[in-house]
Each structure stands twice: as C-alpha cells, then as structure tokens.
Amino acid sequence: GAVVSQHPSWVICKSGTSVKIECRSLDFQATTMFWYRQFPKQSLMLMATSNEGSKATYEQGVEKDKFLINHASLTLSTLTVTSAHPEDSSFYICSARDLEGREQYFGPGTRLTVT
C-alpha cells in the first residue's frame, strides 16, 4: 500500500524557535496533502490543505503566518511552526491523497513539545 513518511517523529524545542516538519509520499504522487493537529484525547483537527504548486488553504482559526506550509513537489510538503509556544505542543499528522482522490494515507505523525 501507499506509504507516507514524516520527519521528525518527535521534536522538543524551546519557546520562540521554529520547527519544520516534513511529509513525504514515498511510492505515489500526491497532488494534495493535508495537515492535522491532534491534542490529547481529542479528534483530529484539519489545519490546512496543501496543493502542489499553490498556496495552502487554511482552516478557520489557523494562523497562516504561524504555520507555514510549502508543497514544492508531488511528494513533499512541509509544515513550519514559527515562533513556537508551549500551547503549540501537539501531535501533528499529515496525510496525502493519491491522484484518484479517494483515500487519504496518513503519515506516522510528529509529536512536538515546546518547552
């Protein structure tokens, strides 16, 4: 089946620094990738939709200047959390939709802890 990887799998950073998370589709092309955030014991919340070669579409309440998304190729999207704060500590999950557009394949997630 299709595989999506994320890097890093976990990261600890200091408040005020920036963190970049990579999402890669390893064996298929993904025109669309999605970024989710999940706080403990809560459901996934969509942050933004990333389309290759165009600007990401952010969900209401998600600051686009804080969560920078770049989808430079059909196999790579990056999420940069700028000026991270402790409240940004969460589990960040990406998913990629294949060209048929039916199923989303999830990455393993990145656990971010901001101290």
Add this chain to the structure above:
Amino acid sequence: GQNIDQPTEMTATEGAIVQINCTYQTSGFNGLFWYQQHAGEAPTFLSYNVLDGLEEKGRFSSFLSRSKGYSYLLLKELQMKDSASYLCAVPDSNYQLIWGAGTKLIIKP
C-alpha cells in the same frame, strides 16, 4: 453543514462482537471512511463505503445506509489489540475529511 455523531466510548469482552455506530449529515455524499487509531499513533485506514450494504474484510465489516445517514463498523472475535479509537469520517465536496470525535473501544479479558 456537516455533522458526524458516534458514541464516545464502548466496552467489550475479548472474543466477542462489537458494533460501533456512526450517523452523519452532509450536504452531498462522497463516501464514508472508518479509521483505527491507537493512542499516540496516526490513524490507519480500515474501510471505505460509498454504496449501501455490508462490506466484509476479515474480522472487520462496515455497513452503510445512505438513505438513513448511518454506518456501523462491526468487529468480530475481538482481540486485546483492537483496543483503540475508531474514527468515522466523511469527505466534503473538496474531499477534505470531516471527522467524528471517535469512539474509544475498551476490550476486557
């Protein structure tokens, strides 16, 4: 708008059968997904239904009734490793998944 409801938590016994229900309200319909999510991990795909009826896949089956806006996930021969959250999701018109809050399934020996 779109709305998805599923029970918050269910408990079942190892070896038994459990049915997790999901009701949804959508302006259009592009299918319904079930995902399994173990604590601290990303969701994994279980099933996708777009037509009415039951689809069986090993110990897991998923049922859909579009007219009733209803789906269920049926888990048979429960194993301890099935303890997880089960998420019902429907895509909107842009194929972005709208998620239910998830049902936490607790399996007891």
